[in-house]
Amino acid sequence: MAVVAAKPSEEPKSNTKTTGQTDTITLRISRSNPSEGQESTFAEFQVPVQKWTTVLEAILYVKQNFDHSVAVRYSCRQASCGSCGMKINGRPALACYTKVSELDSNVITVEPMNNFPIIRDLAVDFKQLISNHKKMKPFIIREDSEVTPDSKEFIQTPQDLEKFLQFSYCIKCGLCNSACPTMATDESFIGPQGLAQAYRYVADNRDKGKDERLKIIDDSHGIWRCHFAGSCSHVCPKGVDPAMAIQLLRGYMLGFRK
Amino acid sequence: MRESIIMKIHYGTALGAVALVAVHILMRMSQKFSDSLQYQNVIANYHFLPYALMLEVLLILLSVHGFNGLRVILLELKQGSTYERMINYGSLAAMAALIAYGSRTILMAGMGVS
Numbered sequence: 001m002a003v004v005a006a007k008p009s010e011e012p013k014s015n016t017k018t019t020g021q022t023d024t025i026t027l028r029i030s031r032s033n034p035s036e037g038q039e040s041t042f043a044e045f046q047v048p049v050q051k052w053t054t055v056l057e058a059i060l061y062v063k064q065n066f067d068h069s070v071a072v073r074y075s076c077r078q079a080s081c082g083s084c085g086m087k088i089n090g091r092p093a094l095a096c097y098t099k100v101s102e103l104d105s106n107v108i109t110v111e112p113m114n115n116f117p118i119i120r121d122l123a124v125d126f127k128q129l130i131s132n133h134k135k136m137k138p139f140i141i142r143e144d145s146e147v148t149p150d151s152k153e154f155i156q157t158p159q160d161l162e163k164f165l166q167f168s169y170c171i172k173c174g175l176c177n178s179a180c181p182t183m184a185t186d187e188s189f190i191g192p193q194g195l196a197q198a199y200r201y202v203a204d205n206r207d208k209g210k211d212e213r214l215k216i217i218d219d220s221h222g223i224w225r226c227h228f229a230g231s232c233s234h235v236c237p238k239g240v241d242p243a244m245a246i247q248l249l250r251g252y253m254l255g256f257r258k
Numbered sequence: 259m260r261e262s263i264i265m266k267i268h269y270g271t272a273l274g275a276v277a278l279v280a281v282h283i284l285m286r287m288s289q290k291f292s293d294s295l296q297y298q299n300v301i302a303n304y305h306f307l308p309y310a311l312m313l314e315v316l317l318i319l320l321s322v323h324g325f326n327g328l329r330v331i332l333l334e335l336k337q338g339s340t341y342e343r344m345i346n347y348g349s350l351a352a353m354a355a356l357i358a359y360g361s362r363t364i365l366m367a368g369m370g371v372s
Binding site for chain 1: 330342
C-alpha cells in the first residue's frame with residue numbers, strides 16, 4: 001500500500017475549547033474508492049488530541065481541517081446507532097466509543113471493517129448484514145400478536161427476560177461479522193449478528209416462531225459453520241455474546257434445549 | 259439431507275471413532291508393541307471376527323467423519339450452487355469408495371486371501 005502524506009496548505013483553525021493538555025498523534029486513514037478502481041492507500045494527518053478525544057473526533061478533525069472528502073459513516077457519537085464501526089489499529093471497534101488515549105500509541109491507523117464490501121474510505125456496505133438480519137424474522141411471531149381491546153398482555157417474568165435480554169442490545173454495527181474468521185472465507189455465512197438475533201427471538205417465551213427460525217439457520221452456510229473462535233463476542237461494544245447465542249441455538253438444534 | 263442431521267452424524271461418528279480407536283490402542287497393549295505389529299499378529303486380528311467387525315465399523319466411522327469434515331472445509335473455501343453440489347456428491351462418492359476398498363481389504367485378509 002502506498003502512503004500519501006497530506007500536506008495542508010495552512011495551519012488548521014481549531015475551534016475546540018481546550019482545557020487539558022494537548023498531544024499530537026499521527027492518524028493514518030485508509031483511502032480507497034473501489035467503484036473507480038482506486039486501490040487502498042494511507043493518508044497521514046497530524047491531529048491534536050486530549051485525553052478524552054475519541055477516534056471519531058480525530059477523524060472529524062481531519063475532515064474539518066485537512067480533507068473534507070474522507071468518507072466516514074457516523075451519527076449518534078454515543079455507541080447507540082452502530083454507524084461508525086471500523087478497524088482501529090487492526091481491531092474492529094466503534095470510532096465514537098474508542099478514546100485515542102486508551103490505544104497507547106501515537107500512531108493510529110483506521111481502516112474499513114473486514115468482511116464487508118468497501119463503498120469508499122471507511123464507509124462499508126451493510127446490505128448483506130441487514131438482509132441476513134431480516135432473514136431471521138426479527139420480530140415476535142404469534143397468531144394473536146395484534147393487541148385488541150380484549151387481548152391480554154403477554155406475561156414475561158424477569159427470568160424469562162434474562163434469557164434473551166443481552167442479545168436485544170445489538171446495535172447492528174457489524175463489528176462481530178467483521179471479526180468473524182468464517183465470514184472471511186464464507187461470504188454466504190449468516191454471521192454472528194444474524195445468528196445472535198435468531199437466538200434472541202427463539203429464547204423469547206412470547207414468540208412462537210422457533211421452528212421457522214431454526215429451519216432458516218439449519219443451512220449449509222448456517223449455524224453449523226461457526227467454529228467458535230469467539231472473536232465476535234470479544235469485539236462487541238455492547239457486551240452481547242453472539243458466540244454463546246450460537247452455542248445455545250445449537251442446543252435447540254441438537255435437542256438439548258426445548 | 260438437513261445440515262443438522264449431517265452434523266449429528268458428524269458428532270456421533272467422532273465420538274464412536276474415539277471409543278473404537280481407544281479399544282484398538284488398548285489391544286496393542288495386550289502384548290509388546292513391536293510384537294503387535296508382526297505380520298502374523300496383524301493377520302490374526304482379521305481372523306478374529308469380532309475384532310474384524312470392529313475394524314470395519316471404525317473404517318465406516320472415520321470415513322464418514324473425515325469426508326464430511328473435508329466437505330465442510332471445501333464449502334467454506336468457495337461458494338456457488340454447482341460447486342457445492344459437486345463437493346457434496348464428490349465427498350459422498352469418495353467416502354463410499356474408501357469404505358468399499360477398506361472393506362475389501364478386511365474381507366480378503368479375514369479369508370486369508372492376500
